Amino acid sequence: MHLGNSPRITNLWSKVVDGENGEWLTRVVVESTRPYEYTLKEINGGIVLECAGADVNMPEGKLEVNDGLLRDINIEQLGHDTVRVQMALDHPAVFKHAVYNDFPSRLVITLERSFITGLLSGKRIVVDPGHGGKDFGGRGPVSLLEKNVVLPIARNLEKLLKRTGAEVTLTRSGDEDLSGGERAGIAVKERADAFISIHTNASADSSVEGAASLYAPLDNGSEELARYIQEEIIKKLKVMDRGVAGQPALAGMDKGIPAVEVEIVTITNIVEEVFLRGLTIQKRAAEGIVNGLIKYFASDRPSTRGDKE
Numbered sequence: 001m002h003l004g005n006s007p008r009i010t011n012l013w014s015k016v017v018d019g020e021n022g023e024w025l026t027r028v029v030v031e032s033t034r035p036y037e038y039t040l041k042e043i044n045g046g047i048v049l050e051c052a053g054a055d056v057n058m059p060e061g062k063l064e065v066n067d068g069l070l071r072d073i074n075i076e077q078l079g080h081d082t083v084r085v086q087m088a089l090d091h092p093a094v095f096k097h098a099v100y101n102d103f104p105s106r107l108v109i110t111l112e113r114s115f116i117t118g119l120l121s122g123k124r125i126v127v128d129p130g131h132g133g134k135d136f137g138g139r140g141p142v143s144l145l146e147k148n149v150v151l152p153i154a155r156n157l158e159k160l161l162k163r164t165g166a167e168v169t170l171t172r173s174g175d176e177d178l179s180g181g182e183r184a185g186i187a188v189k190e191r192a193d194a195f196i197s198i199h200t201n202a203s204a205d206s207s208v209e210g211a212a213s214l215y216a217p218l219d220n221g222s223e224e225l226a227r228y229i230q231e232e233i234i235k236k237l238k239v240m241d242r243g244v245a246g247q248p249a250l251a252g253m254d255k256g257i258p259a260v261e262v263e264i265v266t267i268t269n270i271v272e273e274v275f276l277r278g279l280t281i282q283k284r285a286a287e288g289i290v291n292g293l294i295k296y297f298a299s300d301r302p303s304t305r306g307d308k309e
């Protein structure tokens, strides 16, 4: 029947892109040796592509994406003549698709990320790179300073959040030393919807490793925000999950402002110090924090529902 000549699916990838008219999109590309018959269906929480008469010619299984909208893509051979590609979504999305019969042949599915921009647009986020000036924060075994490495992470976070439509203020963009009160004061002045402080963990014990998210010990959504951020940065960084905990230093934060201090890995651990110097972690940490904020603003929090039932 196939005579070894079935269309073969050879590659599968996704990317966040800007559309021609300024839209923000997730693009999924399924490459194959030739076109095939297919169905594309919306299911609860995702999209399913079934490719008839095709063979998988790439590793089967789950590809983690976690781009804030698309969680993962699973590809599997069903029987001898169908390939199923299942896209799991974190949030609803309108999508369209097109087929390009080049070589390789490409089926392109484009998902609108407007759910995210709808949630974050106009939200005021204060991003606080920890320490600065004479206050170095933690120091790595090869002398990476916390105050320096948190800045590029904060700038990545600023850039990503601006793409969602959020309004972002950095508490410092240079090497200034600010007090905790000054940082909290900026959040109050900006009437922030969230305050995100970027730190690294530090320990006298060089074997300590991993990431944690610390919340303001106020009953205002801080803990919930910390849980979402923690879950999402662990997905992105694949480091030890040190969990969430209260941070007494954030107790002075205004009650109306959810506040979280994110400890992006442990600078005093030699492996994680090396990791921290890389541009990849600096970007992925920011992506994880944004994904946590999206989940937080998407959640049904009583505080955002007023006194409606």
Ligand SMILES: [Zn+2]
Residues within 6 Å of the ligand: 130, 131, 137, 138, 146, 199, 200
């Ligand atoms: Zn710190």
